[in-house]
Amino acid sequence: MPERTVAVNGIEMHVVDEGTGMPVIFSHGFPELAYSWRHQIPAVASAGYRAIAPDQRGYGRTSAPEGVDQYDILHLSGDLIALLDELGEEKAVFVGHDWGSMVVWQTALLHPDRVAGVCGMSVPFVPRSHRPPTELWRAAFGESFFYILYFQEPGVADAELGADPARTMRRLLAGLRTDNEADGILRNDNDGRGFLDRLPEPQELPSWLQPAELEHYVQEFRRTGFTGGLNWYRNFDRNWELTPQLTGARVAMPSFFISGALDPVLVMRPPAQQDEWLADHRGSVIIDGAGHWVQQEEPDQVNRALLGFLDSISR
Numbered sequence: 001m002p003e004r005t006v007a008v009n010g011i012e013m014h015v016v017d018e019g020t021g022m023p024v025i026f027s028h029g030f031p032e033l034a035y036s037w038r039h040q041i042p043a044v045a046s047a048g049y050r051a052i053a054p055d056q057r058g059y060g061r062t063s064a065p066e067g068v069d070q071y072d073i074l075h076l077s078g079d080l081i082a083l084l085d086e087l088g089e090e091k092a093v094f095v096g097h098d099w100g101s102m103v104v105w106q107t108a109l110l111h112p113d114r115v116a117g118v119c120g121m122s123v124p125f126v127p128r129s130h131r132p133p134t135e136l137w138r139a140a141f142g143e144s145f146f147y148i149l150y151f152q153e154p155g156v157a158d159a160e161l162g163a164d165p166a167r168t169m170r171r172l173l174a175g176l177r178t179d180n181e182a183d184g185i186l187r188n189d190n191d192g193r194g195f196l197d198r199l200p201e202p203q204e205l206p207s208w209l210q211p212a213e214l215e216h217y218v219q220e221f222r223r224t225g226f227t228g229g230l231n232w233y234r235n236f237d238r239n240w241e242l243t244p245q246l247t248g249a250r251v252a253m254p255s256f257f258i259s260g261a262l263d264p265v266l267v268m269r270p271p272a273q274q275d276e277w278l279a280d281h282r283g284s285v286i287i288d289g290a291g292h293w294v295q296q297e298e299p300d301q302v303n304r305a306l307l308g309f310l311d312s313i314s315r
Contacts, residue, residue, distance in 0.1 A: 057079055132237040
C-alpha cells in the first residue's frame with residue numbers, strides 16, 4: 001500500500017493513501033493503527049474511491065505529543081480535517097471504528113461542510129451529555145470497576161498495558177466478545193485487578209488473526225507504548241467542556257453504522273439509541289458472530305456494507 005508522512009495540524013502523520021475518486025478517510029480505534037484497515041483500503045480503492053488511513057495522533061509512526069490536552073476532540077478532528085486539506089480535497093466520507101468512530105461522529109458535527117457522509121463502526125453516535133462524562137460514569141458504576149475510569153489516571157494503565165505488549169494485544173484482539181469473559185471489563189468488582197486480568201488468555205488466535213498480523217501490532221506498541229492512545233480517554237471531560245455548542249446537535253449528512261453482534265460496546269450503548277440523532281441514516285448492519293474488531297473479523301461483509309453506503313452517496 002502507498003505510504004507517506006505528511007505535516008498536518010502541528011504533527012507528522014503517517015498515512016496510507018491508495019486509489020482515486022471520492023476520498024474516504026478511515027479513523028482507527030484503541031489500540032489500533034492504520035493497519036487495522038488493511039482489508040478495507042484495497043477494496044475501497046479498487047471500487048473507485050480514494051482510501052486514506054492515518055496512524056492517528058499518539059499511534060504508530062505518527063507524532064505523540066506529551067501533553068494530555070493535545071489529544072482532545074478539537075485536535076483529533078482537526079487532524080483529519082488538516083489531512084483533508086493536505087490531500088487537496090474539499091470533502092470526504094469519514095469512517096471510524098471504536099474511538100475512531102467517536103472522532104468521526106464529532107467531526108461530522110464540528111466540520112459539517114467537510115463531511116460528505118459518516119460511518120461509525122462498533123460505537124454508535126452519542127449525543128452530548130448534560131454533565132461531564134466521568135461524573136455520569138462514577139454515579140453509574142460507584143465502586144465497581146469500569147475500564148474508562150481506570151484509564152483516567154496517567155501512568156497506571158500505561159504501565160499495565162506496556163509491560164508485555166504481546167500479552168496486551170493478544171488478549172485484546174482475541175477477547176473482546178460477549179460470548180466469553182469480556183463482560184468483566186464493562187462492570188465488575190473493583191478487586192485490585194487491572195484491565196488485562198479481566199480478559200481471557202486465548203488458547204489460540206482467532207481464525208481471522210494471523211500470527212504475523214498480531215506481531216505487527218506487538219512490534220509497533222512495543223516501540224511506542226500505549227500512552228498516546230490512553231490520552232484520548234483522558235479527554236472525555238475536556239471534550240465536553242470544549243463543545244457546549246453541540247448540545248442537542250444532530251448529524252445532518254448521510255450516516256451508516258456497522259457492528260458485530262457480539263461486541264461488548266453494544267451492551268453499553270444499543271445502536272437503536274442513536275437513530276433519533278441521525279437525520280439521514282441509511283442503515284445499521286449488525287454482523288452475526290463478529291465481536292469488537294468487526295472490520296478485521298468479517299472484512300468481506302463489512303466491505304460489502306460499506307461500499308453500499310459509499311455508492312449511495314456517490315451516485
